[in-house]
Amino acid sequence: MTSQRRIRITPQRIIAAIIALMGVLLLNASWRTIAPGSVGIAFNRANNTITAYQEPGWVLVNPFTTTVYDYPATLQTYVMVQKADEGPVYGDDSIKVQSRESQQLNLDVAIQYRVNTAGISDLYTDWGGQSIGAIEEQVVRQQSRSALTMVASTYSWEELSGEKRADVADQVEAHLTRVFAQRHLILEDFVIREVHVPEHLKTALDNKIERQQAVEQQQYAFERAQIQAEQQGIEAEGQANVNRATAQGDSDALMIRAQSQAKANQILSSSLTEALLKYQLIERWDGQVPLSIDDN
Template identity: 45%
Template sequence: MNQTSDIRSPALLPKTKTLRGKVAAQVSVLSVVAIIGVFLLALLVASWRTIQPGNVGIVFDKSVHRINETPLEPGWAFVNPFTQNIQEYPVTIQTYSMLYQGVEGDDSIKVQSREGQQVNLDVVIQYRIRRDEVAALYLDWGGAGISVVEDRLVRQYTRSQVPAIAARYNWEEITSGKRDELSEQIWQALTEEFSRRHLELISFGIREVHLPASLQKALNNKIQAQQEAEQQKYQLDQEKVKAEQARVKAEGEANAMRIRAEAEADSNNLLARSLTSDLIRYEQLKRWDGRLPTFFGGGAMPLMPLIDPSGMVGANEPASSTLTATATPTATPTDEDSQQ
């Protein structure tokens, strides 16, 4: 057995222990530094918050129990993670719906009409937080988030007001006749309460009305009857229009005939007034062919206007006064002459 291998030099032991102690000390220092670094990094990360677009942030300082009334705008914000907390609120328009969703559940608002019929209403609400009242909203609601505000005010208050106002109307008015009026009444009731709680009501609407089967059938029958009545009225109006068109056309034709007759009568009257004796003689002369009439047998001399060197002769003057015309009668043979 080699005894020299088990023998350690006494001079080397203190040096080894010293080296190990230094290494351990350095490791400890590095560990502490690393821990401090991680802590500082975590603290730095926790000190920076991001305000989402469309939101503003309210800073609450727990050390002094006060809030910063100036909201933080969207972007990065630095806070003390030990004493300060940020609550974000949306300042854009929010939409909250209470609808009948079939298999997913019925969240519509159940109301009773004036005659006691149950009707379900699908409603849609649009609102937003007043930007200059965000700090007041935080204080009034105890720092609660927007989900709490929606549940307690937008949802619960609306579901309490809608049935109370709808009970003033019968089911037909709720369905169609006064649906807009009902929406307006509800909107006015909600606006006052929303404003008092730092919200601005943008709109309230009844999207759909769900009726029981019996009322739905009655409504369908009524709508069908109204459509048929409107169709009949339309046809009657068309017949009236056609009759009016025919009447106007007949009146137009009659007026045209009357105007033509009046024009013709006026023309005849004008012509009659213009037919003087000289004009008549002139027209006769224009139509004369220059030949005298030939007469056989006796009889009166015709009244024919002729032209002589001295001018025109009137129609009532005998033609013989200007031109001598002799008519020689022809003897008619007798029986005695024929026997000779």
């Protein structure tokens, strides 16, 4: 018969097990993880001290007095658009602005920013430990909407929907850069992705474009006709020059021939004496009568 040794449970062993379990739980509660792409802040409520952790990984803290907060260190993108399923807010979250003529337009925007990790302790202190979501709501969202509304009101609706869109974005970006820096954020980019124009304004814009295209076509036809007329004039002038040159050449040739003939006649006339004429007449006489030679 095999004897079995029984483990005797004593109060001391129970207490030791409880202490060991509490130690494991306490150790587990003391470890905090700074996620990749984040920076951490450990706030000790007992002595009001702040410890910043720039690198991701595990940190050991007093779980009874210390709280660890994470803030993203990577590039963040916040969008406010009309499309329902894009951005942090479901539905139409585009920014409604009024133009200089008090026409309402809806603008889709995208903001890219970073947390200034070099001043992470100041960020935590100034914001009282609020989450990055709360900071985004009050700075990225509200300040962007306010700045864009202010700048857009100085432009016409045609400028906002056309050639001045980039200028508006540059002005808003310059303003937000200063505002973000004061709140320990770094603005990387501000972009107006799309401008939504009401139907009646879109129709007016389409009609204006059609009129401009018609005017441009007429101007093109007029300029083309001018060019053709100029070309025809140049060709006509060239032909006239050719004709004049030909006529001048013919006239010069006739003049030269006339001058040559006159000179020849003059030479011939001066060489025809009376004796020479009588001699030539006798030479041509065929022996028939009459032959009259005036001797006088």
